[in-house]
Every structure is written in C-alpha cells, then in structure tokens.
Amino acid sequence: MGESFLARLNRGLARARAGLGERLANLLQGHPAVDDEFFDDLEELLIQSDLGMNLSATLVDELRAYAKKERRASGEEITRRLESRLTELLDGQSHALQLAPQGVSVILLAGVNGSGKTTTAGKLAWRFTQAGRRVIMCAADTFRAAAIDQLVIWGERVGAQVVHHQEGADPAAVVFDAVSAALARKADVLIVDTAGRLHTKSNLMQELAKVTRVIGKGIPGAPHETLLVVDATTGMNGLEQARIFQEATGVTGLVLTKLDGTARGGIVVTISHSLHIPVKLIGVGEQVDDLQDFDAGAFVSAILRPH
Amino acid sequence: MFESLTEKLQQAFQKLRGKGKLTAADVDVALREVRLALLEADVNYKVVRDFVARIREQAVGEEVMQSLTPAQQVIKIVHTELIHLLGDRPVTLSFAPNPPTIILLAGLQGSGKTTTAAKLAKLYKQRGHSPLLVAADVYRPAARKQLQILGDQIGVAVYTEEGQDAPGITARAVGEARRSGHDLVIVDTAGRLHVDEELMAELERMKNAVHPHAILLVVDAMTGQDAVNLATAFHDRVGVAGIILTKLDSDARGGAALSLRAVTGRPVMFVGTGEKLDGLEPFYPDRMASRLLGMGDILTLIDRAQARVSAEKAAEMERKLRQAQLTLDDFLDQLEQVRSMGPLGDILSMLPGMNKLGLKNLEVDERSLAHVEAIVRSMTREERQNPAIIDASRRRRIARGSGTSVQDVNRLLKQYEETRKLLRQFAAKGARGRGFKLPF
Ligand SMILES: Nc1nc2c(ncn2[C@@H]2O[C@H](COP(=O)(O)OP(=O)(O)OP(=O)(O)O)[C@@H](O)[C@H]2O)c(=O)[nH]1
Ligand SMILES: [Mg+2]
Numbered sequence: 001m002g003e004s005f006l007a008r009l010n011r012g013l014a015r016a017r018a019g020l021g022e023r024l025a026n027l028l029q030g031h032p033a034v035d036d037e038f039f040d041d042l043e044e045l046l047i048q049s050d051l052g053m054n055l056s057a058t059l060v061d062e063l064r065a066y067a068k069k070e071r072r073a074s075g076e077e078i079t080r081r082l083e084s085r086l087t088e089l090l091d092g093q094s095h096a097l098q099l100a101p102q103g104v105s106v107i108l109l110a111g112v113n114g115s116g117k118t119t120t121a122g123k124l125a126w127r128f129t130q131a132g133r134r135v136i137m138c139a140a141d142t143f144r145a146a147a148i149d150q151l152v153i154w155g156e157r158v159g160a161q162v163v164h165h166q167e168g169a170d171p172a173a174v175v176f177d178a179v180s181a182a183l184a185r186k187a188d189v190l191i192v193d194t195a196g197r198l199h200t201k202s203n204l205m206q207e208l209a210k211v212t213r214v215i216g217k218g219i220p221g222a223p224h225e226t227l228l229v230v231d232a233t234t235g236m237n238g239l240e241q242a243r244i245f246q247e248a249t250g251v252t253g254l255v256l257t258k259l260d261g262t263a264r265g266g267i268v269v270t271i272s273h274s275l276h277i278p279v280k281l282i283g284v285g286e287q288v289d290d291l292q293d294f295d296a297g298a299f300v301s302a303i304l305r306p307h
Numbered sequence: 308m309f310e311s312l313t314e315k316l317q318q319a320f321q322k323l324r325g326k327g328k329l330t331a332a333d334v335d336v337a338l339r340e341v342r343l344a345l346l347e348a349d350v351n352y353k354v355v356r357d358f359v360a361r362i363r364e365q366a367v368g369e370e371v372m373q374s375l376t377p378a379q380q381v382i383k384i385v386h387t388e389l390i391h392l393l394g395d396r397p398v399t400l401s402f403a404p405n406p407p408t409i410i411l412l413a414g415l416q417g418s419g420k421t422t423t424a425a426k427l428a429k430l431y432k433q434r435g436h437s438p439l440l441v442a443a444d445v446y447r448p449a450a451r452k453q454l455q456i457l458g459d460q461i462g463v464a465v466y467t468e469e470g471q472d473a474p475g476i477t478a479r480a481v482g483e484a485r486r487s488g489h490d491l492v493i494v495d496t497a498g499r500l501h502v503d504e505e506l507m508a509e510l511e512r513m514k515n516a517v518h519p520h521a522i523l524l525v526v527d528a529m530t531g532q533d534a535v536n537l538a539t540a541f542h543d544r545v546g547v548a549g550i551i552l553t554k555l556d557s558d559a560r561g562g563a564a565l566s567l568r569a570v571t572g573r574p575v576m577f578v579g580t581g582e583k584l585d586g587l588e589p590f591y592p593d594r595m596a597s598r599l600l601g602m603g604d605i606l607t608l609i610d611r612a613q614a615r616v617s618a619e620k621a622a623e624m625e626r627k628l629r630q631a632q633l634t635l636d637d638f639l640d641q642l643e644q645v646r647s648m649g650p651l652g653d654i655l656s657m658l659p660g661m662n663k664l665g666l667k668n669l670e671v672d673e674r675s676l677a678h679v680e681a682i683v684r685s686m687t688r689e690e691r692q693n694p695a696i697i698d699a700s701r702r703r704r705i706a707r708g709s710g711t712s713v714q715d716v717n718r719l720l721k722q723y724e725e726t727r728k729l730l731r732q733f734a735a736k737g738a739r740g741r742g743f744k745l746p747f
Contacts, residue, residue: 044352050531053346113554113582114417114527143582145460146453153448167456198557202677231417235349235531237559258416261500263533286416286446 034067034075042082049266049303052236055273059085083300089273090296095280098224098252099189104182106190106215106222109255110208110245111229113196116257116283118147120229121193122154123283123291129159133188138178139164140171140211141195151193158288160191171195171207172214179218192223199244212249227280229255232265242271251275256294257283264303329377331367337381338363348560348599351535354569362388386596392565393592398549398574403520406490407439409481411517413510413545414525415537416498419553421450423525423579424495425457426587431491432463439489441480442467443513444497454495461584464489473497473509474516481517494519501540514545521548523576526563528555534563535570542571552590553579564595635691635723639683681709682719694720 039060046056063082067073073081099105107124109117118141125135137160141147148164155162163178175192182190194211197204215222228251230238245251254272256265259282268279279294338359345355362385365371371380402408410427412420421444428438440458442465444450451467458465464487466480477494484492496513499506514522524547526534541547550567555578564575575590683691685708690697697705697720706713 047346047352048532050533053343112529112557114419116417144453145456146449149449149452150447157448198554200556200558203680206677206681231527231529233415233527233530233533233537235529235559235562236347237349237529237557238531240558241529258500260502261415261533262502262536263531267531 034073034078038075038078039064039067042079045304046266049264050235050238051266051303052239052270055270079304083297083304086269086300086303087296089269090279090299092272092276093278095253095278095294095296097280100219100221100224104179104187104190104219104222105224106179106182106192106219107225107227108192108194108212108215108223108249109227109229110194110249110251111196112198112231112241115196115229115231115234116255117141117196117229118150118154118193119286120227120255120257120281120283120291121151121191122158123288124281125154125160125189125191126158126288127291128189134186135160135189135191136178136182136185136187137162138175138190138192140174140178140192142167142169142171142174143195147193147195161185161187172210175211175214176218179215179222183219190222199241205244205248208245209248223252225252225280226250227253227255228277229257230265230268230271231263232256232258232261233263234265234267236267238267239270239274242275242277246275246277251277253278253280255279255281255283260284260290265299266303329371334363334366334371334377334381337378338366341381341385344600345562345565348601349529349531349534349562349566350599351532351562351566351569354535354566358388358392358565382600386600389565389596389599390592393568393595394574395592397589397591398576399589400521400549400576402490407481407484407492408490408521409492409494409517409519411477411494411496411513411519411522412525412551413496413522413541413547414498415500415527416447418498418525418527419579420444420498420525421453421457421495422582422584423551423553423577423587424454424493425461425463426579426584427577428458428463428491428493429461429584430587432461436491437489438463438491438493439480439484439487440465441477441492441494443473443477443480443494445471445473445476446497450495450497457584474512477513478516492517501537501544507540507544510545522546523549523551524567524571524573525551525553526567528552528561528563528578529557529559530563534566538567539570542573547571547573549574549576551575551577551579551587556580556586560599560601561595562599564590565599635683635686635694639680639691678709678711678715679719682706682711682716685709694723 042063043056043060046059047053051059059082062085063078066081067078070077097107109121111117121137125137128135135158137151137155139148139151139162141151142165145167148167152162152164154160161181163174163181165174165177171194178190178192181187192211192215194208195204197208199205212223212226226249228242228245230241234241242251242254254268254277256268256279259265271277272279279296279299282292282294282299284290284292341362342355342359345358346352350358362381365384366381371377371384400408400410412424414420424440428440431438440454440463442451442454444454455465455467466476466483468476468479470476473496480494481492494513494517496510497506499510501507522545524538524541526538530537538547538550550564550571550573552561552564552567552575555561567573568575575595577587578590580586580588682705685705686697690701690705702713702716706716709716
C-alpha cells in the first residue's frame, strides 16, 4: 500500500514539474477557459514557490473576484494582474543599498546558519573594491570552526582587508576594533560578517544586538544596512526568522541567496509585505560577481512563468 | 505562531455540534484544516494533496462519521498515517561486513554537512567505532580547515589533501583507512545544487571511485517546497540511502522530512539539534508526526533532559539543595541546564497543550531568563558565592554591566533569597526522611 502510494506520488511529481509551467502557458495561450482549474494551478504555483498558504490563497481569491466581475478577463490578463500585485507587494520601499553620505558606510550581515553570509560579504566587498572603494571586512563570526579563515581567503580574493581576532573571541570586541580600523584607515565601506544563528536562540540574538550597538557607538547612524541573508530554499519558517532578527537588530534589507537553484524564494514576498523589509540583493552563484541588485519584476516573472 | 492542528480540528468539528450525523462534506471541512497545517509545516504541495486524499478515504468511513468524537478520530488517522509515511520505526546505519564502512554526505550548500560529519564521527566513536573523517569539500574556502578543527575537537583523525581532485582524495582516504584500521569512513563533500551538472557529475565520480555503502542526503529542516526537487535529483543521480535533517532546533515544523521520505522512499535516519557536536539524535517517526501537527513532543524532551544533565551534576546539585547551599553560580547552572535542552519556546512547545498559552508569553519568559543570566554573569565570582555582600553600589554596577535596571537586580536577589529560604525548610524536612527530586 505504501509503495503504490509513493510510486503514484512520484509520477505525479514528475508530471507536475514538467507540466506546471507548460499547463499555465497553454491556459494562457488561446484557451479562454478561466475556470477553477486555472485558479487552482495559479495557487499551486504560488505555494510551490514558498509564498505560503495564506498569502497564496488571498491573492488567488482576489483574482477570482476580479474574474467574476470582469467576465471577459483572459488568463493572460489575470496573470498580469497577479504579476503586478506581487510586484507591488515587493516594491514598497527602495531596493538600493543605503550608504553613508560621507565617511564609513557599515553593512552588517546576519542570518541563520549556512544561509550565505560569508559568501555575500565577499561578493559585496568585491563590488565595492571594483568600484575603487576601500573596503574592510570584519570577521565577527568567532564561533564556527574556520569561519575566520574563510573570510580571510575571501578578503585576499577580492582585495579587502580583514580585521579579525582568534576563534572564540568576543564578537563585540572584534567589531569594536574593526570600526576603529575603518575610521583610522579612512575606509569607505566596512562589511561585518557575523556567525550564523538560529532565531530561536535568544542569547545569540542578544549578542547580535550588542554587536549592532557597538557599531552604532563607534559610528553614529551605523550600521547603515543590516542585511538578513535568507536562503532561497527557506520555507514558512523564514517569516519568523525575519521577525525575530528584525526585533533584535532592526533589519533594513534582505539578501536572497542561492537563486541559481530550483527554489524560487517566494518567502521574501511574505516577509517583505508583512514586515516591510525590502529585498536588496540576490545571490546567484558562488563566484565573486554572482551578486545582483534585486529586480521585483524579474523576480516575479521567474515565479509565474517558469521554464 | 501556528495553532496546533488538534485545536483547529476541534474547532472545525465544534461548529458541527448539534447537527447530528457527520456528512462527507463535514469531513472535507476538517480535511481542509489538515491540508493547511501540513502546508504551513512546509510539506510539499503535491505530497499534501495525495496524503489528504488518502486520509479522506478512511475518514468518510462509517466509524468516523458515527463516532461521538470525530475530531479525535480524524486526528488519529492523520497521525497514524503520518507516522507510517515517515517510516514507522527508526532506521539506523548498517555496517558493512567487511570494514571500512564508507559513508558519503551530500547536499545543497549550507545544509550542514561538515558539522554533521563531525557529529556522526563523534556518535560512532562513542559507540566504539574508529572513524576517519575525509575532507572532500575542495571548493568552499577553509572547508578543509573547518573539518580539521572539528576532528581535533572530538579526537577523530581527518584525511585532507590539497588540490581539487575530490574523487581521488576520497579514494586515497579509503586506502588510508584500510591501512590504519579505521572501520568507518565519513566523507564530507562540497555543497552542490542539484541542477549543477558539473558538480553532480563529480559526486557520481566520487561514488564510482569508492562505492560508498551509504550516501546520506543532508537537508536543512527549514527547507520549503523545493525539498522534493533536490531530493529527487540527488536520489535519481546517485541513490540516497538515508536522510539527515539538520537545524531541527529551529522552530521549523520540518515538513521537508515528509516530502523527502515520500519522494525518495528512504528513511530519515538522524536529526541535527544544535551547533554543538553532540547535537545529533536518532529520528523517530512518531515524534516527527506530532511536531508536524503541532501536537507536542514530550518524549524528546525527556530524552534530552536525560542526555544533557549528567548524573554527577544532578547528584552534586541534590547535595547542595539538601544543605541549602545554593549559590548564584548554581542558580545559573540550573538555568543553563534547562536552556541546553533547547530554546524555552521550543521546549515548552513540545509539551502538549502548551500552544493554548500563546507564544507571546513564552517569549517574555525567555527574555526574563536571559535577563537573569545577564545579571548573574555581571557579578564577580565573590558576589556569586556570597550574594550578601552585594550592596547598593554593587547593584548599580551589576545593572549597568548586564544592561538591566537596579530593580531587575533587586528582584533577582530577592527571588534567590526566597528560594534559599524555601530550600532551608525543605532541607530540614529532607534530612528526616525522603529525598526530593530535581525539578526535571
Ligand atoms: N549556489 C550558490 N551557493 C551559494 C550562494 N551563496 C552562498 N553559497 C554557498 O553556500 C555555502 C554556505 O555559504 P556561507 O557564505 O559559508 O554561509 P554562511 O551563512 O556564512 O554560513 P555560516 O557562517 O556557517 O552560518 C557555501 O558553500 C557557499 O559557497 C549562492 O548564491 N548560490
Ligand atoms: Mg559564515
């Protein structure tokens, strides 16, 4: 009984993967029938992109109501309407990185374990060094084994200095030194890589809050950006992550990493619109230049018109 | 956050009270809640759909419809079916008749392979095996060094080589294991996307180079709908023997577990529950089913309490309690023991019925616990041993140091004093006869 169920499911999944985009495309082309199946497909597409049950259902209900009112609305029209709704949800605030008008700009990277903070720190540093800026990185992950070495290697790769202490040192102390170094050496940008931490560990969240305070004491107005790094595969838990990180440090933007996989990262739509945190950057690979500015329109069509 | 499914179903059926018999449509209303709960837990959309259809077949049967407690009946069916789908019984690694047994860990970037490799090594070392760790993540900066450091921490040998020839490194590591009599080889591989043809081909070459006895897929418990895609891709390409679900100490419901098992048909074997190297536990389908449904997981809690609090420490504490010698250091110690079992919210959510209290309260508690910790940590050793010396100026200093207020410090000291008084009364009684147990 279990086997046949699994076998059936597998066939279904294979079909779904191959067919969902296609089916939608078919529905959009020529087929005038905007029926229940069409809306179910839309909802499925949204849920499978990790937008979450609630938001997906709300959006699709809106569309159903719209279709009822505008009886002649085609599938294409409805899809475009959904596209613009999603873009709207993502587009509340500016996606540009906020930098200091003068002096050192501080960018703090935070997030759960393995989300891509250190890699993002390296890629970001590359972006600034390429633009001729003087960049210092701070190895505030003093907890994970070899995290410091990892950042030091990135520093060499992208031409940025790295301020670090020993493994096990107090992260606030490293950050304090990095801030002093950035001021003394007249750096343009200070990028702080922090240890991965689950939002459920309140002591670690307090440690992060402390790091943020130390930065603010050294440079008034800093950090100018506190970026929460979120893996595109993240499910419903992402919202709670963002909520708690925001409480602890006042997150100013999201970095959505690993979009080069098959996950669509729809959780950021939910995060963006319920917590008002804009997505600022996306990670699309492991190389120095695999970091891009976020473009809501392109992001939304990647969800709705998969290939 | 999420209400438990139990409560939701209870509510769904409550509405039907007084209607007499249940109809199939009534059951569908309830099943919608089941569907929601599973989707909120990140179980894959398609897996949910098929699962719910299967439940429906049973739930519309006479037994449920005629039952006086249809909600309970449906929950029971769902729970049983979930356990069944998750694999019924725990499955663990089997060792090869001719050592060494070779295990390869694979998975996406950042899923937790390196830490898991070290945890596995530690676990099997404790069980009397002689593991060799192999650093075959040749791409991520400092990945080899990370494994080396972890190996040193747990006293397990680590095989490393420079260069990018992961299959070659793995093959030579196995040779080394044979020569030096290791009976278990655990290979840490680079994180790779399942759509990265080049790296998937490398994984295949590693497989062909050493013919591992098991390739274990390491997956982050916070993974959403994509879990099925990655699992299918890895399984189709190299064949997965089992799954390790990491970061289960997050508050993710872990629906990926169900999706993974459903698409690969392979069991989840272990779950990772912390950054420390002893944070690896066997996977229990029944407990996971309860977690997915938000029904509490008291069994895991008991296990953890037993695993984390050493008998020695418990005895020492009991002695102190009896003699009413509790210092603030002990106070902190107790606090840490409770906290080492996981975040407070997490611990409490494992208790059935806890959801009713609402998560807001839990957060407050967690924070005041953290306050207590900060305050005690800001005291000098002397002050902790002998709180009587803490005068007004010391209180001010402690409040400043811990980022709390003098009132907070006062409150804590008062609580401590009351606890001690209570203990003294207890101790007097205890001396006459029965001992008393620690709070957990
Ligand atoms: N494919 C892909 N891989 C990425 C991307 N960003 C990061 N990674 C990889 O993900 C893995 C983890 O990245 P790290 O930067 O070490 O993550 P982290 O958040 O610093 O991890 P911890 O410090 O251990 O919490 C590494 O193997 C990175 O190369 C991305 O956009 N795409
Ligand atoms: Mg890192």
